[in-house]
Amino acid sequence: MKYRKFGKLDWQASALGFGAMRLQIIDGNHGNVDEIAVIKMMRYAIDHGVNYIDSAHGYHRGNSEIVIGKALQDGYRSKVKVATKLPCHVVNSTADFDRCLEEQMERLQTKQIDFYLLHHLNRLVWPKMVKLGIFKWADKAIADGRIAHFGFSFHDHYDLFKEIVDSYDNWTVAQIQYNFMDEEFQAGTRGLQYAYEKDLAVVIMEPLRGGRLTVPPENVAKIWEEAKIQRTPQEWGLRWVWNHPEVSVVLSGMSKMEQVVENVAFAAHSQPHNLTAEDLALIARVRDTYRAMGPIDCTGCRYCMPCPNGVEIPRIFGWYNEAVIHNSPQRLRSYYSDPNMLDKSERVENCIKCEICVEKCPQNLPIPELLDKAHAFLTAKG
Ligand SMILES: NC(=O)c1ccc[n+]([C@@H]2O[C@H](COP(=O)([O-])OP(=O)(O)OC[C@H]3O[C@@H](n4cnc5c(N)ncnc54)[C@H](OP(=O)(O)O)[C@@H]3O)[C@@H](O)[C@H]2O)c1
Structure with a gap:
């Protein structure tokens, strides 16, 4: 495993983190996590150096946090840092913040959440959280020890990302969607660099676009086959994200043991700047080929905004x-x-x-x- 600087903290994070949103389930029921299999997977990952696990209040209808709590028994808790998230779209008071946090600590069987993140910030939910006094509440939860560090996960455009980063001095983590298709989407490369310059640890979600980059259509698969060194689309996708020195942790949602074994092995080669100019040109061709398949030639530049009638x-x-x-x-x-x-x-x-x-x-x-x-x-x- 390779380790990376984690923002302002005097702690190194594993380049691969375990995303607990797409766990192995039973009978196709999203709330029915296969606990035995998942505990094995998480412990394998930790035994091979993974020291960051990401969850949220709502993942697997609450069962993601519960299975993590179980996986981290028998001495595993001290080997990892756990991030989980406040469900911003359902909370309406500071009493709700306390209720959620305490429920999550109980599910996770921990006295302290290492990284507590505001979940899924966007232009709709952010003003509500500010109005509800989230910063004062966070300062208190940090002071009384329930939370070690505070952060947010983000799904909106760069200008809002920048505003959020600048709005609070005590952020430690920003979690963004980032992969070779989404360089200019949401926070994008600009957001990654901005947060990094502000000394925030940047944690990446959806590095494989939720798995969709692992099953390329024929025209894309043909381009991958032209590579000098043959790699699977998942290895190319993860390596592309790791190539960025500003990235602290790449979260992968691993739903099968083979994926955990494979991704842990990929992470041995996760040092920044590991791709050659030739590799990057190949990935750019893959990106262009995917984009050409889109029905609308929109680059997401947002010059059209704001729409006077509010259409996004x-x-x-x-x-x-x-x-x-x-x-x-x-x-x-x-x-x-x-x-x-x-x-x-x-x-x-x-x-x-x-x-x-x-x-x-x-x-x-x-x-x-x-x-x-x-x-x-x-x-x-x-
Ligand atoms: N805060 C937020 O708003 C938010 C949003 C999204 C994600 N997240 C967090 O970020 C984590 C990572 O995002 P993500 O789960 O979307 O990651 P991702 O890596 O983009 O997608 C994960 C999916 O990719 C496939 N995959 C992964 N490794 C593979 C391998 N070696 N071979 C073949 N397929 C592979 C699996 O698909 P199959 O299961 O289909 O096999 C897996 O479920 C999540 O688990 C969650 O913790 C947070």
Whole structure:
């Protein structure tokens, strides 16, 4: 295992972290975690040097934290740091913060959460958390020892990311989605570098786009086959993220023992700058090939924003493209209908076809027409 600087802390994190959101389950039931198998996997990872586990209040309907608590018995707790998250979209008072935190400490069988993160910050939930006095509460929970360090996980655009980083002096961790497809998406490379410069540890989620990069379509698979050194798409994907010196931990959601064994082995080669110029050019070709499969040529530059009627144009196009590229419409359709991800006021129904966005788009996209297409796709059944 390789270890990396973790922001301002005098502690080194393993380059690979165990993401506990996609654990092995029984009978396809997301809440029914296969405890025996998962405990084996987590302990294998820890025995091979993994020292960071990531969970959240809602993962596997609460059972992710419970199984971690069990896996960390028999002397394992002291070998790892545990990160878990406050479910920001459901809390409405500081009493709710306390209730969740205490429930999580009990599930995890721990007297202190090493890294407590605000879950899934975006433009909808962030103002609420500030209004509820989250910083004062966090300072208190740190002072009374229930939390060792505070942070947040993030899913929105770079400007908001920067605002959040700058809003509090006591952040230790920022968790962002990052992979070779998402360099300019959400916090992206700019966010990674900004947080790193501010001495925050940057933890990466979805390094393989939730696993979708491990099953390339034929045209992408052909490009991977041209590599001088043959590697699986998952190894290329993880190596690309590790190539960035600003990254502290790459979380992988590992749902099978073979994946744990494989990813731990990949992590032995996880030092920054491990890819050659030739490797990076190959990955860029893979990225371009995937992107060309998207139905809308939107680069996510956000020049079209703000829409005078509040429509979240780049987000909707991004979901539409992602659903088509990876042939995974269900997940993106659920995002489109989730009010925690997209407010009613941000949906396509609010477009009045004023075309102000069309004038601002550097790609000259016929945005209102494309919004209608995206809406039809994202609201279709199935
Ligand atoms: N805070 C947030 O809002 C948030 C959001 C997303 C994720 N996260 C955290 O970040 C962690 C990592 O994100 P992620 O789970 O999306 O990571 P990911 O690495 O992008 O995707 C994980 C999936 O990739 C596949 N995979 C991983 N290693 C593989 C291997 N060696 N061979 C073949 N397939 C492999 C598996 O798919 P199959 O299971 O289909 O085999 C696995 O479930 C999560 O587990 C969670 O802890 C947090």
